[in-house]
Amino acid sequence: MNGNKKIYESGGAETTASSLDDGLPLEELGDEVSPLVVDAVGNALQAHFRAIAEMPLPDRLLVLLAELEARERSL
Amino acid sequence: MTDLEVPSRTKEFREGLIREMRDLRAFAVSLSGSFHQADDLLQETLLKAWSHSASFIPGTNMRAWLVTILRNTYYSQYRKRGREVSDPDGIYAARLATPPNQESSLDMSDFQIALQKLAPEHRDVLLMVGASGLSYEEAAEICGVAVGTIKSRLNRARARLADLLGIKDPSELGAGAVSEAVVRTQTSS
Numbered sequence: 001m002n003g004n005k006k007i008y009e010s011g012g013a014e015t016t017a018s019s020l021d022d023g024l025p026l027e028e029l030g031d032e033v034s035p036l037v038v039d040a041v042g043n044a045l046q047a048h049f050r051a052i053a054e055m056p057l058p059d060r061l062l063v064l065l066a067e068l069e070a071r072e073r074s075l
Numbered sequence: 076m077t078d079l080e081v082p083s084r085t086k087e088f089r090e091g092l093i094r095e096m097r098d099l100r101a102f103a104v105s106l107s108g109s110f111h112q113a114d115d116l117l118q119e120t121l122l123k124a125w126s127h128s129a130s131f132i133p134g135t136n137m138r139a140w141l142v143t144i145l146r147n148t149y150y151s152q153y154r155k156r157g158r159e160v161s162d163p164d165g166i167y168a169a170r171l172a173t174p175p176n177q178e179s180s181l182d183m184s185d186f187q188i189a190l191q192k193l194a195p196e197h198r199d200v201l202l203m204v205g206a207s208g209l210s211y212e213e214a215a216e217i218c219g220v221a222v223g224t225i226k227s228r229l230n231r232a233r234a235r236l237a238d239l240l241g242i243k244d245p246s247e248l249g250a251g252a253v254s255e256a257v258v259r260t261q262t263s264s
Binding site for chain 2: 032033034036037038040041042044045046048049050052053054055057058060061064065068069072
């Protein structure tokens, strides 16, 4: 764990900050992340997100939506 | 506004809401780390969105609008819970207990665990920009910070998440202590 951290911290100090944090004061600069790692994290995040989004919505939300609509029509 | 105008506006609004519900649920689960809490959040967000539909400006990003409502709801509940030190009825504790099916399979995934370990401001921006596809500007407006701060947080969030998940860049492994470790491993085997 510490080893990984060290990689990112030292990478952040040595690589260019212009692409993501152009013009920011030093305290705003984050750890620089390589494009390969950005892609890998992005893919993992998307896969996690899509897996949940593809699940059917729970009945209670569909029922609520139907009730709101019915109330709207009765106005 | 007359009664006649309401249904047509609501139909379009409703269609937009339905389109966004699933992604919004994914956002809520990822934010809270719990399907049960996410569905409570979604229900409250739906009610708020419906009753404040007039404040939504057609043509603007409904997803950003809904995320704003959901996130505000979440953090106001979060703050409220923080003040309630005791939980005499065990209601919150019961919600946190591992429920059946979905909860155990996805909530406890390595990825979700890693997400929950991130600082809230890092998780926020990762979910808004990285997962929900909001722009830096929209995320900045929602969080009430500068666009540069969003970019910086996103960068830090990616680095922390990669660290937590053990994702490494092979090219970076070629330099420094780690490569020495790799070499040592190779020569000793």
